[in-house]
Amino acid sequence: MQRQIEGSQAIAQTVAMCRPQVVCAYPISPQTHIIEELGAMVKKGELADCEYINVDSEMAAMSVAIGASAVGARAFTATASQGLLYMIEAVYNAAGLGLPVVMTLANRAIGAPINIWNDHTDAMAVRDAGWVQLFAETNQEAVDLHILAFALAEELSVPVMVCVDGFILTHSIERVDMPEQEQVDRLVPPFEPRQMLDPDDPVSIGAMVGPEAFTEVRYLAQVRMHRALDVIPELAGRNAEVLGRPATGLLHPYRTADADVVVVAMGSVLGTIKDVADDLRESGIRVGVLGISCFRPFPVEQVREALAGAKTIVVVEKAFSIGYGGILSTDIAMALSGQTVPIHTIVAGLGGRPVWAASLRKLFVDAHEGRLAETVFCDLNTGLVEAELERMAISRRSGPPAENVLRDLAGKSGLN
Amino acid sequence: MASERTPVRFYQVGSFAVGNRLVALEQRSAQSDPERANSLTSGHRACAGCGEALGARYALDAAMRATEGRLVAVNATGCLEVFSTPYPETSWRIAWLHSLFANASSVATGVAAGLRAKGRSDVRVVAQGGDGGTADIGFGSLSGMFERNDDVLFICYDNEGYMNTGVQRSGTTPGAARTATTQVVGPHPGNVFGQGKDMPRIAMAHEIPYVATATVADLFDLESKVERAMAHHGARYLHILVPCPLGWGALSSDTIRLARLAHETGIFPVFEAEHGEVTSSLAIRRRTPVEEYLRPQRRFAHLFDKHGEVSAPEVVAKLQALCDRNIERYGLSKEEGQ
Missing domain, CATH: 1.10.287 (Helix Hairpins)
Structure with a gap:
């Protein structure tokens, strides 16, 4: 059903349709509307058989989710920024234990300086934790990716993080085609855990592992994560079939087939970039766009294929590695290793700075003309x-x- | 004595250990039952004389008996987790989960919530950790669990320091005690004197349904407190003093004796509280000066000369004052039978 709805409300209502059994809530902007909505739904009885726990910290939020998941209950939480960093030990732990927790990350900058606005520094801080990281371009995608996230997490026994640009998506009201409960039930089957704490069949979860087997346990995590590259397109295809709209899978190529310049990015900024690409094409510069929906595991083969014809690559990133440079750019460079195509990094939108079409347009033209530096900070004062x-x-x-x-x-x- | 099941105490040996054979069959300890759960079974890698292994074995078997085997245990990082699960072995014969150092209470909350959501109200939850995982790094998580009154029994095995990492000071290390980070040097050797973190009283301040302390010297008492705790719902807290031969510099054969001396000197008061009020305390049968407790422990060796005489009377007096205060506060000097 088409609705005018705030992103957070759309996400919360979709999560509710995925029938979580434990939701842990600790407030941090800009994630608050998601957990508030879920709390109200539990209290009104609209979300049945769900325990809503107001916890004492983000560390507790992820820990409660770990405990719930370990007894085979579907667990959900949401956080952002400092909250993600505060729970980072438990974030790694959930992945290490192979517990399929689903978490919304309302992407926000990391302080200091303290800043509540959007960028992707928080998500980048946990890119190596062993979580699948999916990035939504629109609130429609945020909805669809949450449905996919629960099914994916439980299929692989891997936790999944759905990254949604804070404020830009979470707080904006736009048209979203909301799924029906019956559709979600078809896409998210009941949770059948691979491991579970059960007095009738007692197991030890979280045992100590020394050098004799640590590598193997980690290798298995890598194998499970890589399976996501096959499972995500399958699940996205099923979603598309049931929901009746285009699939949101690993990548979003846009007009890349004949493009000389391909711009790579993640999240809501893709909308602006596509507008600029359309505009530049009218001026005769063939620009294409590659949206990365699945950042972890990184779809190396698919990225290489999608960028095959590009003469220049520009990566627009809402984060960077201080002392080095672009983070997504590094992954793109690895995917294209052995090739000589120039890769430029544009760091943009840090701490909520608007990413103007005019600024991007100029930088894309510079890239096309071979004048763009390797790393530039968009609209730097x-x-x-x-x-x-x-x-x-x-x-x-x-x-x-x-x-x-x-x-x-x-x-x-x-x-x- | 906490439990109503033993209104009279039978002692048959000079150590005041309870004579199990003298009580009725149904009143005997869980550990004397050949069908006991063996929750923490043999073959683990704890040191000889480990008070924590002993305490955990009794506590969990009692909890298993109280719940008829419907139990999940959550463990904080620490000695107990490390010595019980080095891969590929586990000494746990119960459903057991270890996540992190700081979060055992929160994980247990999640376990309880998950079970409730799944309609498994028959399964109960115990969380356990050492004093670091309770009073220091796990404190916020524990306080949150108390405040929400989640249906979890948290058991702290207090050996008064970070023994797993090599005997460093924790928030429950007593004043003057030597640890690897409170060295016996300078004008005030050993740990500083302060209030410490009196976890049982902090737990009581949350007005949770049940708080109790116990030692591994009186295992019958320990078991009955676990049983009492499992009879309550909501957040419960059991603080067990578990001497650590390695960390305290004591003989492995002295674990029980030191735990008993901790009670008899008053340095570790043994009591129960419900909803924030003390409801019972275990009377001291033979009041003992604190130096008797300190002398066998090398962590207090700097308080004695080579003949075993007190060489730092002002420090010992400070510790004695703490004991006296506990005896007064918890009414530990009352006569047996009162």
């Missing part, structure tokens, strides 16, 4: 940066950089 660098050069005790930059910014805009 170089004046602010230079002023602080100068201050640091002049004075040993130059002060807190964030405060200095804000003071300079206020001065420039006459707010001082």
Whole structure:
């Protein structure tokens, strides 16, 4: 059913249709609306046979999910940013134990400086944890990916994180074709755990493993994760069939077939990028777009194939590895190893900075003309940066950089 | 004595150990039952004389008896987890889950919630950890579990330090005790004096249905407290003093004796509380000066000279004052039968 609905509401109602048995809630912006909605549904009795636990921290949220999953209950939680970092030990643990927890990550920047707005630094911080990481471009995709996430997690015994751009998607109201309960029931069968704590058949879960078998246990995790590259397209195909709309699988190629420049990105920024690509094509520059829906496991073969004809690749990233550069770019470069096609990184949208079509357009043209540097920061206020660098050069005790930059910014805009 | 099942105590040996043979068959300890669960079975890798292994074995077998085998145990990281499960062996004959150091209470909450959601109200949940996993790194998680009154019994095996990592100080390490991070150097050798983290009283402050302490010296008492705890629903807390021969610098053969001395000196009060109020305490039968408890432990060796005489009377007096305060607070000096 087509509805005008806030992203968080759409996600919460979809999660409810997936019949979670334990939902753990700890508030952090911009994830709050998701857990609030689920709490109300449990309290009203709309989400039956579900335990809603208000926990004391994100560490507790993921830990409760681990305990619930270990007795064979379907467990869900949601977090963002600092919350994800606070639970990171349990994030690794859920994956290490092979427990199919599903979590929404309302992507948000990591402090300091504290910032509640969107970027992808949080998701990148756990990219090696052993979770499947799916990125939604729209709220429709967020809905569809959550349905896929439960089925995928339980099929593989691997936890799945659905990454949804904080505020940009979670708080925006747009048209979403909401699934029917009967459709979701067909796509998300009852949870049949591979391992379960059961007094009638007692097992030890979480035993200590030394050097004699640690590599093998880890290797098996890699095998399970790689299976996702086959299972995701299958599940996406079934979703498409049952829900009657295009599949959201591993990748989203858009006008890549004849493209000279292919722009790679993840999440909601893809909408803007596609608009720019359309616009540039009208100016005679053949630009294509490759959206990465599945970041972990990284679909190396599929990416290589999708980028086969590109003469220039531009990766737009909402995060970067400080001291190195693009993170997704590194994966793209690995997928294309042995090839000589230039790969540029555009770091954009950090801490909620708007990613303007005009700015991207200029950078894409520069890439096409061979003028773009290897790594650029979109719309960087170089004046602010230079002023602080100068201050640091002049004075040993130059002060807190964030405060200095804000003071300079206020001065420039006459707010001082 | 907590349990109503033994209104009179029978002692047959000088150690005051309960004579199991003297009580009626149905009142005998879970451990004396040849059909006991053997929750933590033999072959694990604990040190000789490990108080934690002993405490865990009795506590879990009692919990298994109380629940007729419908039990799931969650374990914090620590000695108990490490010595019981080095791959590919496990000493656990019960459904057992280890996740992390800090989160045993939260994981247990999840286990209880998952079971409830699945309609398995017959299965009960025990979480367990050492003093680090309880009073320090696991404190927030435990307090949250208490505050929500989740249906979990949390058992703390308190050996007063981080023994698994090589005997470092924890929030329950007593004043003056030597650990690897409170060395016997400087003008105030050993651990600093402070309030420490009095976990049973902190648990009581949450007004949860049941809080109790026990030692491995009185295993009958320990079992009856587990049984009492399992008769309650909601958050429950059992704090068991478990001497650590390695960490305390004591003989393996002295584990039970030290646990008994901890009770008889008053340094470790043994009591029960319901909904925030103390309801019973285990009277001291033979009140003993604290130095008797300190002397056999090398972690307190700097308080004595080479002849075993107290060489730091002001420090011993401070510890004695703590004992006296406990005896007063919990009414431990009352006569047997009162």
